[in-house]
Amino acid sequence: ADSSDPGKPPPVVHYHLNNVTASAESTKNEETILILTPLARFYQGYWDNLLKLTYPHSLIAFGFIIPKTREGNQATAALQNAIADTQSGPEEKRFASISILRQDFDPPISSQDEAERHKMEFQKVRRASMARARNSLLFTTLGPTTSWVLWIDADIVETPPTLIQDMTSHDKAILVPNCFQRYINDKGKKDIRPYDYNSWQDSQVAADMAAGMGPDDIIVEGYAEMATYRSLMAKNADTTESRDQRATMPLDGVGGTALLVKAEVHRDGAMFPPFAFYHLMETEGFARMARRLGWECWGLPNYFVSHCP
Amino acid sequence: ADSSDPGKPPPVVHYHLNNVTASAESTKNEETILILTPLARFYQGYWDNLLKLTYPHSLIAFGFIIPKTREGNQATAALQNAIADTQSGPEEKRFASISILRQDFDPPISSQDEAERHKMEFQKVRRASMARARNSLLFTTLGPTTSWVLWIDADIVETPPTLIQDMTSHDKAILVPNCFQRYINDKGKKDIRPYDYNSWQDSQVAADMAAGMGPDDIIVEGYAEMATYRSLMAKNADTTESRDQRATMPLDGVGGTALLVKAEVHRDGAMFPPFAFYHLMETEGFARMARRLGWECWGLPNYFVSHCP
């Protein structure tokens, strides 16, 4: 009961899930979107980029999950500064709401150094931990009026400002843009290279590999020791100026650096398995689980977002 | 932005999941509990029974999911009447909040007649539909401050008034009471009989059965055509007056007529698989998934709740 007004009956709310659309006309239908970010480090470029999104900010809610470590405390402080600036700034830039969760379990690897993080033997424990973080965030922030969920990593620092309109316009249950990284190439020139190898179409080699595995074994992508011959979206990009940014390809696995999901898919039960699910975990396992639930995954090979260098 | 007060920055909320305990001392720690009920028909006995719960009502929130059918519309109206009475009645009886979701997909079997519902061939499609309903309800109502989730079916009309205190006091991640049904026996005497066969310990027969099955096949409990020789909690009850109501037994499968779950288990990702998961679905699949996530299921063979006759 509301102690400030003892006479007032507590809230009873009635929701019609049928009326919560997630459609190609997201702006016109005023569809709400929940941006979810597991965050271990704060990048100002991440926030600055999202501030430039032209989708109505009043339809955008945020959810963050941040580890309860020293690094996580620093990230939380930096994030809160950025938020405070935005939410006290011009009204049209303010977002609808923001939830920050502090994680109640330990990240298994304390170092955030890239070489460390990627060592193959760490993948299973690391991805289980990431999956649990994503699930905690999802289960606690998804509401009955959310139309879309946009998963975006804290180190994605560049997207088109029309990201939400562009992606929702495809009207796909699950859709991933192609995640690249800017770098300086051998010739000292600015260049881009593929970053996220988790968006792929399955191969017979990978299927045979899976068939010979124990129930808890997983296939991880992007390691020479385990060549899967899957068709990676990262390797199927047209990087020319004249490319068709609206080209789509069906996918069997998806990455989570940026990932748009109709809220209905999650409500149906699609989560991020922290265990081997068809020999897949986390975002790749999510894709498989969504398919088990009757949903399809798609990728945009020529539509780019950038991971921090 | 809040249009009624344009100067006020929108809410930024910070949650510490670590501080959300789910402990044996639930009342003392003021732990919040979310009671979730998939509801196809409204039973006044269900509501009257829950009204008698002695756990502080201010710590109890409700979530319902009701099919968008004619029967569902009637159930919604009846539920809303009952709620209106309670929430405008004595303050200590009022609950913290109530969400009613109307389901955005069709229930596969429109008849609610018991013989119809139980036909073995319908089990797969029926349990998939129940699982989706439970997931939609769970994903949209679970919040960051919920400590416990109590699943209770709409046709459970009798429980001890101390149900929540009794069950939380065991401090188990997942705990099921034994669900019985009152009836008139052959001799015309009032009697009770087991109702929920989904709480069980696995058997070698069932394991062998599963090993020989296709990936989408499921084992269902309580059918002579498919004798599993699992040890059913329903058949392991001591019904004498002097029974130890606090006796516990470990379980591999759980039913959902009444089911207490630490919110953390769901946040970790444990949901109700609407597909064959280790040849199990819905609540039984949930038990298996929770175990994959490192949680244990327990039953209270001598602690009873009653399904409507």
Ligand SMILES: Nc1nc2c(ncn2[C@@H]2O[C@H](COP(=O)(O)OP(=O)(O)O)[C@@H](O)[C@H]2O)c(=O)[nH]1
């Ligand atoms: N909450 C949480 N977030 C994490 C953890 N580890 C990494 N992250 C965040 O999860 C996302 C993906 O992690 P990252 O290390 O960038 O993965 P990579 O780019 O695939 O190597 C980023 O937004 C990280 O800030 C963790 O243990 N807990």
Ligand SMILES: Nc1nc2c(ncn2[C@@H]2O[C@H](COP(=O)(O)OP(=O)(O)O)[C@@H](O)[C@H]2O)c(=O)[nH]1
């Ligand atoms: N939302 C929803 N609830 C349902 C549906 N079918 C049954 N229920 C409810 O789910 C619970 C379990 O269903 P019930 O038919 O009693 O199962 P049984 O007792 O195991 O045969 C009860 O609370 C029903 O009112 C459905 O299609 N949608």
Ligand SMILES: [Mn+2]
């Ligand atoms: Mn990254």
Ligand SMILES: [Mn+2]
């Ligand atoms: Mn029932």
